[in-house]
Amino acid sequence: MPPPGPDPAAALYSTVMSTTPPVLLLLTTCPDAASADRIAHALVGEQLAACVTRLDGAQSTYRWQGEVTTDNELQLLVKTTAARVDAAIARTVELHPYELPECIAVETRAGLPAYLDWIRAQTREDAD
Template identity: 65%
Template sequence: MTRPAAPNAVLLCYCACPDTASAQAIAGALVDERLAACVNRLPGVHSTYRWQGAVTRDSEELLLIKTTAARFDALKARLLELHPYELPELVAVPVQRGHAAYLDWVRAATGEAPQDC
């Protein structure tokens, strides 16, 4: 059994989108709403997966989303509202180590109160 991350823990989340328009919309909303400090969009991802009994191959755009454990539930809810897939991918990985100043910036940029970030 895994323990939940501390609220101020930084998470790196992965989410695949079917196209640039949905990826841009999701990325913009998550950052605008302070649910993510930054979202990188990686076009040209080639995915192979099993869906509804068939192997499917698609081109997708991958989102790399930086947030905190405290903001994850709200981020997940918003992503599920915006995402066009019936079953969107959302995987969060705790950041174990990193540049301390960058991780502090992620925490500040996703804080409830606006700060100079």
């Protein structure tokens, strides 16, 4: 068993994440393909996200206006950066048919460096 010491993954994480803009995964759900496509195309087209992955077949159970309900939805996984997440959330809310859409951003702790760099490059305001 190796002696205790610094975790190489933690060192890589702290080096990579401290010198580059954080990449975030923004989660939202949509009631139908049309709204999911509209949001995905707007976010990518306006460089607020590098990629939006659509997962069909999600089912959400939640309490709304005092009632427990279950709905079939589509889950969107929006890849963006800390610099663009506020604008991505605002645009999602603007386009979303729900009164209170799910918008939860989670910071990535690790990832393929080239992919994370690609996300950063695609979400720069001057990207093309």
